[in-house]
Amino acid sequence: MVNAENDNPSTMAMPGFAPGMAMDDAQFEQWRDLLESRTGMTLTPERRSFLEANVGTRLRELGFPSYQAYYEKVMYGPGAIAEWATLVDRLTVQETRFFRDGDAFELVAEYARERYREHGCRTLEAWSLGCATGEEAYTLAMILHKAASEAAGRRYFGVTGTDISLVALDKARHGVYGPRRLAGTDPYWQSHYFETLTDHSVSVIPELRKRVSFSQLNILELRHAPMHGMDIIFCQNVLIYFRRWRRRDIANRLADLLAPGGLLILGQGELTDWQHPELTPVAARKVLAWQRSDPQNGNRSDHGPAR
Secondary structure (H helix, E strand, O other), X not given: OEOOOOOXXXXXXXXXXXXXXXXXXXXXXXXXXXXXXXXXXXXXHHHHHHHHHHHHHHHHHHOOOXXXXXXXXXXXXXXXXXXXXXXXXXXXXXXXXXXXXXXXHHHHHHXXXXXXXXXXXXXXXEEEEOOOOOHHHHHHHHHHHHHHHHOOOOOEEEEEEEEOOHHHHHHHHHOEEOHHHHOOOOHHHHHHHEEEOOOOOEEEOHHHHOOEEEEEOOHHHHHHOOOOOEEEEEEOOOHHHOOHHHHHHHHHHHHHOEEEEEEEEEOOOXXXXXXXXXXXXXXXXXXXXXXXXXXXXXOHHHHOOOO
């Protein structure tokens, strides 16, 4: 999703380009159209300064004299694909934290406990979309590990995190974070799933890290996603940056990738008046979630994590 929090434009001027020079309407429209066509993300006119700052920083780093010259590089120039990937990293969020939405993660924990204990599931597979630097995916892994360890018999789990940013995914795979990312996290999770390093940063323990995989995925290309039959799909703070019709398309695609009885969690306010014929809304406080019907175990009202 688009990041408005980390703008840090360079102050070094290039010949023919004044720092902070505004895009004209036509330039803004062509950059906005390019971003939407390739990633699905939309920018309102109020976000023009964000786009100017981030694109302007990159073009000054490379020595381009104008937005138009850099646009032509991204579209047609040598190394255009690699340069576009670099720019996307500048325009997508990489700032998050563990247990960012406590209510949503509590719903996941309740769901996992019920599936392991009451329905005898041996394995649960979770998917974090727009995982950024991995905090959300590792949070899901901690919750599933705890639920599996509390259930009778051998229980397993796996978590997949996907994001469009290769830079963010590389950080996620390393699993090393500054202490601020754990701010407000219950000491239980810190003591059981992290190791403190000599520079006071923390590292996700290897036992948990090996249960989480990360791969690049553009949410517009869900039809090519290898994930299917997922028990938990966690897609928060992502759809808000897409047009309303595209949000519905994405939600429909995600619903089709759920396993019977699977749980889909979206961000509050990201999708309204949407329903899928195979999904039932979950009565969870402060969480926007649905559960797929499961013919073997009855409907959601019989066994779902309603609260």
